[in-house]
Amino acid sequence: MAHTHESNTKRIWLVFGFLSLITIVEVILGIIKPESLYMTNFLRMSLLNWIFIILTLVKAYYIMWAFMHLEGEKANFRWSIVAPLVFLILYLILIILIEGDYIFEVFKNSHYKWMF
Secondary structure (H helix, E strand, C coil), X not given: CHHHHHHXXXXXXXXXXXXXXXXXXXXXXXXXCCHHHHCCEECCEEHHHHHHHXXXXXXXXXXXXXXXXXXXXXXXXXXXXXXXXHHHHHHHHHHHHHHHHHHHHHHHCCCCCCCC
């Protein structure tokens, strides 16, 4: 019985370490903001933003994998949970980027002034 407890404790620390490592990488990239990533555009967005989005999706997937105990489930069941969430997150990102670009263009090319 104690052996199971040790393995669960080890698993929790591994998950904590992995998620902390990704978060530390995100924070370091946000602080130093490398010019090679920040000033390079891909699909009208900087590579640094794409890295943040990808790392966030990896963290979200790993949280579902570890805390919802999906690693022991069948592949079809895992995908029935993960695929809609990934699709909805990507859709949300797309909508935010389209609307943000539209608002930026409206204020940039019109007589309206920036109020914020």
